[in-house]
Amino acid sequence: MHTERIELPAPAPGHTRALTVHTLGSGPRKAYLQAALHADEWPGLLVLQHVLERLIKLEQAGKLLQRIVIVPYANPVGMNQRLFGYVPGRFDAVTGQNFNRGMSVDPDAVLEKVREQLGSDAEHNDRVMRETLHQMALDNxxxxxxxxLHSALLSQSLDANIMLDLHCDDEALPHVFYGDHQRETGKSLGDCLGxxxxxxxDVRGVVAFDGTHTQPWVKVAEATGAPFAEPCFAATLELRGSTAVSDELARRDAEGILAxxxxxxxxxDSGASPQPQAHxxxxxxxDQVKVIKAADNGLITYRKxxxxxxxKGEHIGDIVLLDRDTPERVPVTAPAxxxxxxxxVDYLVYPGSTLGMIASDERQIEPGQQLSF
Ligand SMILES: [Zn+2]
Structure with a gap:
């Protein structure tokens, strides 16, 4: 393993920030893993420590067949947002930008750079794409x-063959996001993780960090018809809720990732096996995910x-109103x-706040519009 530190520009006199990048193994293919791009989401930080421990041993035993790059904490900027005892961590304090949005490379600019170089050799086309994307990450x-920060992360990840971005939700069953053009690999990942x-x-619309890695391949392939051997597979892993930080869960998720x-x-010969399914x-x-929104302010309690x-229409919880003369509740019904x-887990809710999400049977939003939270 070798470890590199990438310094970020100092945000103020006397401050230095850096990313730590571990590289293990060698080979033409690269898997890249990072955690806590949303700096308030910590389960993945522990998972990557478990992954790292296992990979170091596997490397010593000569069991690594390709390169694996681990960025154990992806957002030192957000991690330093300590506000009266909390780490907000999700949005940049200077620009207001969500740390997991707005870093995608312009597909038209990629197309312009690669169009003349692509031919009928899929391996050659892959190399052209990876070199171009890597250079664009460095230039942006x-x-x-x-x-x-985005440029430094993408300079390590954008030319990868596999990119896994570890996040978590408020309180959630573990879930995984990936492009609908890579259903088979996505299913393998979900099955390994349990x-x-x-x-x-659909990665052709608004994308997060994961889709930033797959969108250029999809758009360039559509525009040119050129063949590619192994476009990047990228996924976001949502590791349950923000308080689900435990060695037991982290070990399980690390096993799934290694499998x-x-x-x-x-x-x-990692000895790792796909994890069992609990549900x-x-x-x-x-676009079939229905976000349940609060219509009142008060305390949410759940029945489900x-x-x-x-x-649809089922009574799934109540908002307990706090500003009435006598105790009063407003039922929350399933919108799908x-x-x-x-x-x-932000139980004090307000009109418009998100109460939860339902994986529904029908389309709820326009395809290609990334969920906005
Ligand atoms: Zn996140």
Whole structure:
């Protein structure tokens, strides 16, 4: 293993920030893993420590077959947001930008750079794409610290063959997002992890960090018809809720990740196996996710657990109103039929706030529009 530190521009006199990048193994293919791009989401930080421990031993035993790059904390900028005892961590304090949005490379600019170089040789086309994307990541440093952070991360990840971005929700069943053009690999990943919910998205629209890695391949292939051998597979892993930080869960998730990497040819004889499923599995397109919104302010209490199927109109919880003369509640009904898989833990809710999410049976939003939270 070798470890590199990438310095970010100092945000103020006397401050230095850096990313730590571990590289293990060698080979033409690269898997890249990072955690806590949303700096308030910590389960993945522990998972990657478990992954790292295992990979170091596998490397010593000569069992790594390709390169694996680990960025153990993806957002030192957000991690330093300590506000009266909390780490907000989700949005950049200077620009207001969500740390997991707005870093995609312009597909038209990629197309312009690669069009003349692509031919009928898929391996050659892959090399052209990876070199171009890597250079564009380095060039897009921008003016703001968040842009320098994105550039530094993408300079390590954008030419990868596999990219796994570790996040978590408020309180959720573990789930995974990936492009709907890579259903087969996404299913393998979900099966290895033992995650019950798989969300498939059209990456041609608004994308997060994961889709930033797959969108250029999809758009360039569509525009040119050129063949590619192994476009990047990228996924976001939502590791349950923000308080689900435990060695037991982290060990389990690390096993699932290693099983997937072994299945994809990155290592051998890891001893890792696909994790068991605790629930029925559900795979839906992201545009079938129905967000449950609060209509009043007050305290939310739930009548339904995550993993339960709910019917449209069913009474799933109550908002306890606090500003009435006598105790009063407003029922919350399911806005769609499907599988309840997330709930908020910000129990003091307000009109418009998100109460939870249902993997529903029908389309809820326009395809290609990334969920906005
Ligand atoms: Zn996140």
């Amino acid at each position: 440093r921008g003016d703001y610290e968040i842009q320098a 995650f019950p919910v798989r969300l498939e998205e 997937f990497l072994e299945q994809q040819g990155y290592l051998s 029925d599995t559900v795979a839906v397109n992201v 657990d995550m993993g339960e199927r709910v019917e 039929t499907g599988f309840l898989f997330t709930r908020t």
